[in-house]
Amino acid sequence: MKKMLLIYIVIISIFMIYVFRYYSQQSEVNAWDSRGLQGDIAENYVMVTFQSGLEYWKSCLKGFEDGAEKLGVSVEYRGATQYDVQEQMTVLEQIIAKKPAGIALSAIDPAALTPMIDKAVAAGIPVVLFDADAPGSRAYSFLGTNNYNAGVTAAEKMAQLTSREGQVAIITLPGMQNHDERTKGFEDTVHERYPAMKVVKVADGKGDARVSRHEVEKLLKAYPDLAGIFVTEATGGTGVGEAAKAVPRSNPLKIISFDTNKGTLDMIGDGTISATMAQGTWNMGYWSLQYLFHLHHGLTVPAPTSAGEVSPLPVRVDTGISVVTRENVADYYAK
Amino acid sequence: MKKMLLIYIVIISIFMIYVFRYYSQQSEVNAWDSRGLQGDIAENYVMVTFQSGLEYWKSCLKGFEDGAEKLGVSVEYRGATQYDVQEQMTVLEQIIAKKPAGIALSAIDPAALTPMIDKAVAAGIPVVLFDADAPGSRAYSFLGTNNYNAGVTAAEKMAQLTSREGQVAIITLPGMQNHDERTKGFEDTVHERYPAMKVVKVADGKGDARVSRHEVEKLLKAYPDLAGIFVTEATGGTGVGEAAKAVPRSNPLKIISFDTNKGTLDMIGDGTISATMAQGTWNMGYWSLQYLFHLHHGLTVPAPTSAGEVSPLPVRVDTGISVVTRENVADYYAK
Numbered sequence: 001m002k003k004m005l006l007i008y009i010v011i012i013s014i015f016m017i018y019v020f021r022y023y024s025q026q027s028e029v030n031a032w033d034s035r036g037l038q039g040d041i042a043e044n045y046v047m048v049t050f051q052s053g054l055e056y057w058k059s060c061l062k063g064f065e066d067g068a069e070k071l072g073v074s075v076e077y078r079g080a081t082q083y084d085v086q087e088q089m090t091v092l093e094q095i096i097a098k099k100p101a102g103i104a105l106s107a108i109d110p111a112a113l114t115p116m117i118d119k120a121v122a123a124g125i126p127v128v129l130f131d132a133d134a135p136g137s138r139a140y141s142f143l144g145t146n147n148y149n150a151g152v153t154a155a156e157k158m159a160q161l162t163s164r165e166g167q168v169a170i171i172t173l174p175g176m177q178n179h180d181e182r183t184k185g186f187e188d189t190v191h192e193r194y195p196a197m198k199v200v201k202v203a204d205g206k207g208d209a210r211v212s213r214h215e216v217e218k219l220l221k222a223y224p225d226l227a228g229i230f231v232t233e234a235t236g237g238t239g240v241g242e243a244a245k246a247v248p249r250s251n252p253l254k255i256i257s258f259d260t261n262k263g264t265l266d267m268i269g270d271g272t273i274s275a276t277m278a279q280g281t282w283n284m285g286y287w288s289l290q291y292l293f294h295l296h297h298g299l300t301v302p303a304p305t306s307a308g309e310v311s312p313l314p315v316r317v318d319t320g321i322s323v324v325t326r327e328n329v330a331d332y333y334a335k
Numbered sequence: 336m337k338k339m340l341l342i343y344i345v346i347i348s349i350f351m352i353y354v355f356r357y358y359s360q361q362s363e364v365n366a367w368d369s370r371g372l373q374g375d376i377a378e379n380y381v382m383v384t385f386q387s388g389l390e391y392w393k394s395c396l397k398g399f400e401d402g403a404e405k406l407g408v409s410v411e412y413r414g415a416t417q418y419d420v421q422e423q424m425t426v427l428e429q430i431i432a433k434k435p436a437g438i439a440l441s442a443i444d445p446a447a448l449t450p451m452i453d454k455a456v457a458a459g460i461p462v463v464l465f466d467a468d469a470p471g472s473r474a475y476s477f478l479g480t481n482n483y484n485a486g487v488t489a490a491e492k493m494a495q496l497t498s499r500e501g502q503v504a505i506i507t508l509p510g511m512q513n514h515d516e517r518t519k520g521f522e523d524t525v526h527e528r529y530p531a532m533k534v535v536k537v538a539d540g541k542g543d544a545r546v547s548r549h550e551v552e553k554l555l556k557a558y559p560d561l562a563g564i565f566v567t568e569a570t571g572g573t574g575v576g577e578a579a580k581a582v583p584r585s586n587p588l589k590i591i592s593f594d595t596n597k598g599t600l601d602m603i604g605d606g607t608i609s610a611t612m613a614q615g616t617w618n619m620g621y622w623s624l625q626y627l628f629h630l631h632h633g634l635t636v637p638a639p640t641s642a643g644e645v646s647p648l649p650v651r652v653d654t655g656i657s658v659v660t661r662e663n664v665a666d667y668y669a670k
Binding site: 039072 | 340341343344347348351370371372373374394397398401405406407478481484492613615617618621622625634636637640642644645646648649650651652653654655656657658660662663666
């Protein structure tokens with residue numbers, strides 16, 4: 001009887017060990033097979049901006065975080081709190097000293113930041129730029145909006161809203177390169193593709209709601225049949241919206257604005273603004289993280305070289321424009 | 336004694352069950368945590384080219400395959416065997432009928448293929464374009480070389496090789512857009528940045544080794560001090576190399592070619608050609624696969640809409656240029 005029990009113990013133990021080993025082996029195989037594209041939670045990727053509290057960056061950071069979550073790595077958000085070159089340089093220096101797995105930077109000033117970017121790359125820290133480029137630097141990639149194409153998209157939307165005819169105007173910030181490009185893309189498209197439309201005026205809204213509102217009032221006096229206005233930045237956009245609200249017309253003015261701050265989205269919701277051009281901010285953050293991850297893990301072809309004459313990654317990425325209207329405005333409120 | 340043994344059995348069994356459950360639970364947690372970015376081997380992504388046997392596509396396909404391996408999905412390579420629009424359309428139609436997870440297409444003819452691309456997208460099959468675009472189509476993205484920038488890079492390399500002085504010439508295919516862009520990028524850069532250099536001639540090599548060789552012979556008679564030649568395509572490039580070999584000089588002609596076929600690489604190895612411009616073909620394939628994967632799995636922000644006014648992915652990607660010289664030529668032979 002005693003012997004029998006001992007045998008039982010041995011048999012049960014062996015069976016248990018067998019079951020245990022079987023499952024533990026299977027789990028190893030699964031872990032290998034199912035690894036996919038994945039990093040380590042100890043890898044730290046840093047996003048660096050300026051005026052770091054701006055609503056605009058939220059969606060960039062969301063993309064960066066979403067990328068990190070998918071790949072199982074960590075992120076950190078840093079930046080100059082003000083529009084201040086020195087402050088951004090100090091922040092960047094602190095980050096480089098900690099040797100992170102990668103840095104995604106929106107460069108406040110290309111000339112001032114290039115030496116620091118090059119120093120980071122020379123130290124083996126991958127750097128990509130998003131939204132604001134530093135073209136002469138050794139950063140591996142730039143991801144941002146092609147502003148000319150954004151103007152083209154705005155013109156196409158305006159043509160659709162105005163049934164391809166009538167006078168339209170632009171309110172912009174003349175002399176600022178990104179705004180000049182948006183203006184030119186809009187003007188060229190109207191001129192080349194829509195013969196029954198005409199850009200009658202390009203006015204300076206100074207990036208200010210009151211100035212932009214006043215410009216619209218002048219425009220509506222000079223061109224009472226004005227069919228639409230494209231305003232190349234958001235603060236002026238809400239001013240244009242207020243002007244249109246104050247002067248109701250039987251055939252409402254079609255307003256196309258830029259970016260997706262809350263004021264703009266609210267005016268799309270109530271029909272004051274017909275559409276706004278949303279930049280691919282989530283894409284900027286998400287693909288920046290992906291690129292840095294690929295550099296950190298040596299997954300690029302070709303591999304980076306110290307001579308720097310190779311392109312391990314796409315060098316310039318147009319993150320695109322999405323048209324926001326009443327139909328999809330709910331998707332654009334910050335979550 | 337009997338009781339004691341029973342108690343032992345129970346204790347051991349409980350302990351074993353505990354150990355087993357602990358590990359099996361942990362393995363579940365791991366499986367979830369360690370999933371990373373990963374698909375299913377049943378997902379089939381298709382790359383479609385024309386003249387599908389060309390050496391040029393090998394590296395594109397390698398990038399596509401490497402992406403699939405990382406993400407745990409399957410790929411298929413298809414294409415028109417000839418430079419034949421009808422054949423590519425037939426192949427594409429067969430592929431669409433099988434509803435793959437995504438299609439990466441190099442479009443032989445934008446106008447002819449756009450309706451078919453749009454049909455695939457309307458049927459919910461993600462399509463991206465690489466190397467050759469179809470700009471009016473509903474494909475989500477184009478990944479390819481910015482040929483103007485390729486010409487800029489070639490000019491920078493030429494300036495370095497010639498110590499920034501002397502006469503240089505270009506052998507190209509005038510009238511073909513990508514070659515005209517390479518030529519313009521080279522000319523503009525020399526003109527704007529290198530006052531002691533001059534582009535003395537832009538000759539037509541007709542994409543042919545013999546014609547290109549003959550053009551070089553004429554050039555060397557007209558400009559005996561010619562310091563360098565940039566040839567915008569590979570077949571002519573080897574012709575230029577042969578011409579230079581036949582006329583040895585104390586100060587050898589600096590030749591910069593384009594692409595990385597075997598003949599070009601061999602001439603870089605023996606010093607006949609100084610450098611060649613390698614397109615980011617691996618990047619075209621790798622990031623095409625990534626983009627299709629993200630569309631298939633609904634990982635993009637914003638999500639695609641039927642109206643098509645949004646950009647779920649970067650819309651235009653410059654996959655970059657790498658300079659191949661004797662130092663890194665070994666990396667470019669097809670593996």
